[in-house]
Amino acid sequence: MHPMIHWFRRDLRLTDNTALAAAAQASGGAVLAVYIFDETILHGRFASPGRTAWLLANLQQLEADLRTRGIPLVVARGNPVEVLPALVRATGARGVYWNRDYTPYAVRRDAALKTQLREAGFEAESFKDAVIFEFHEVLTKEGRPYTVYTPYARRWRQLLAEQPVRSIGIPDLIPYVRPPELATTSEVLPATTGATLAQFGMELPYPLPDAGEHTAKTYLARFVSLHRDAPIAAYAEQRNLPGIAGTSRLSPYLRLGIISPRQLLTAALTLRDHPDGNNALTGVEAWLGELIWRDFYVQVLYHHPYVLRGAFRQAYDALAWENDPAHFEAWQTGHTGYPIVDAAMRQLRQEGWMHNRARMIVASFLTKDLLVDWRWGERHFMHWLLDGDPAANNGGWQWAAGTGTDAQPFFRIFNPVSQGQKFDSEGAYVRHYLPELRNVPNTFIHEPHRMASADQIRADLQIGRDYPHPIVEHKVQRERALALYATVRKAQSEP
Structure with missing residues (x-):
């Protein structure tokens, strides 16, 4: 045989x-x-x-x-x-x-x-x-790839209705016995996964979650179930709140294919189509949207491979980034003086993962407040993230920088303070990853530098010693970012 x-x-x-x-x-x-x-x-x-x-x-x-x-x-x-x-x-x-x-x-x-x-x-x-659908399956009527998410998602959902997707089980496998005449070739058949990180010249940077297919299936079953309190039921409302466990945390497993996108899709659709699944409909639809984003960025990379080296909107390769090394290091290590940014960056270094809302906030801050090239952030994320994926990571960074296919408009710039106040209003996320701010009252948790001396004493915190002053002023940097982008846009419009 x-x-x-x-x-x-x-x-x-x-x-x-x-x-x-x-x-x-x-x-x-x-x-x-x-x-x-x-x-x-x-x-x-x-x-x-x-x-x-x-x-x-x-x-x-x-x-x-x-x-x-x-x-x-x-x-x-x-x-x-x-x-x-x-x-x-x-x-x-x-x-x-x-x-x-x-x-x-x-x-x-x-x-x-x-x-x-x-x-x-x-x-x-x-x-x-x-992926659920490949690069050649979701195309415009003219046969071209989409470069905007919304029409892509609409067509993706139409295809799903026309071509139902289901996962399959484990195939029957039988041991292979090598014929005697091949016995002398054993030198090309190392048969162990006993390699260690040290053999690759690397050190473990953070504790790992439990590995394996069984673990991934367990996580999926907990997130998507018919129980009324299943996390997916509240996913649409809670997925933007980094201080609670509102997401599936399956992305590292999906990255290595420890679980397939079809398994996630099948679980979600089974719940959606079940008579008792009505309470989870908005959560299911929001979760499906994330699977669509994933396919979207894969097809963007396939059709436009140059995005791994530069902006999809190539005119923005001319942006005159400041690329201040000290600012970049403060961002990397979580010492910018903006708590929501610093909490997210420390989560990344401690866990190899970051909440998606936090990813958007820190990417906007690096590019629009610190005026650092988005590719610096892209590389940093790929170095640290367990779920670091070239397509999704590149797509997310170009979205935040306003240089991508379906990008956030260049003039939409996240305010790191108001983002923290909106999505971590009680400061649970900030306090978890920035224990030095644990005693700061909610009023100042996203602006600790605004506390008076008496407030700082009560919080057992001295700004500048225990936690840094903001390294830039957002209002000022916002105007500088707008000017940076305006220069490129003006150059493009001139004959």
Whole structure:
């Protein structure tokens, strides 16, 4: 029996894995499970110790899940375009199946691999798995990709009604026994996920959440259920409040494919269509909107790969950012003197995650208040975030900077004080991540520098010693940001 290799990538699960199911069907269940540490990604410009550690933890869980079915996980390190053809020849496999990725590098690498395998007489097939709808499925009537979210979302929902999406189970897998004539090729078959972060020259920056497919399924079941108090029922109202647990926290699992977007979609639609699910309708629709945003940014990156290096609206590459290193460092470490910003940045460093509303606030602050290039923030997020995804992260940063496809208008600039007052009115989020402000009364929790001396004494806080003064004045910086953008816009309008 000739097995099929399934190349695990951003799909570290057995349930609802499109390429894995196809490989099992094509080979009668004889699947060789392979993961390759791609050196280009491992040490690329978006390399991340936290995400690498998260990858290792989930690979160990995947290996354990495969082992219960008698399937070893083959782990190698190197260039997949070189490693996989060698593995095919060494194992007598028919070919390689994998699920598609859409970054410019992945598209080039996978095309080269397909060509090499097929020219050598082997099978090489890729499958849609990481998105609900791909780059060629949601198009305008003229066959062009959308660059504005709202019409894209409308068409996405129409397609969903026309082409129902459902998740599938775990395929039947059988252990593969290597023929005797291949026994001498064991040197290309390392069979353990025992790699450590230290072997990659990295250190764990923060504690990790529990890994594995079972954990992700448990989180999903808790968030989306028929219970009237299920978090998804209040998601539309609570998703903007960073001080409460109003979101699913599934994004790190979705990033590595430990759970699939179809599993999330199926759970949400099952609740929406259930007679007892009416109380959750607004939450379900809001949650579906986030899945649509995710697909939207993936197709933007696929069709416009240059966005990973510059602005989608290329005229804004001419913005004269100030890029003050001291301001950037204060933002990175959470010492700007604006509590909602500092709380969010410290959450990022402590947990490798940040609430979505907080992401918007800190991105607006970096670009519009500190006048720092959005690409600096993009790289910082990709270094720290467990769920750091090139498409979504780039899309979010360009939205905040006003340079993207469906961007926030350049003149809409978040006020970090009013944002804190609106979305963290009692200061729970701020106090959790900025314990030095724990005794500050609600009146001043988002403007502690405005406290009088007596208030500071009661709060056991001295501004400038225990917590910094604001490093910039928002009102002043807002006008400077508007002028910065106006210069570029004027240059574009001149003949």
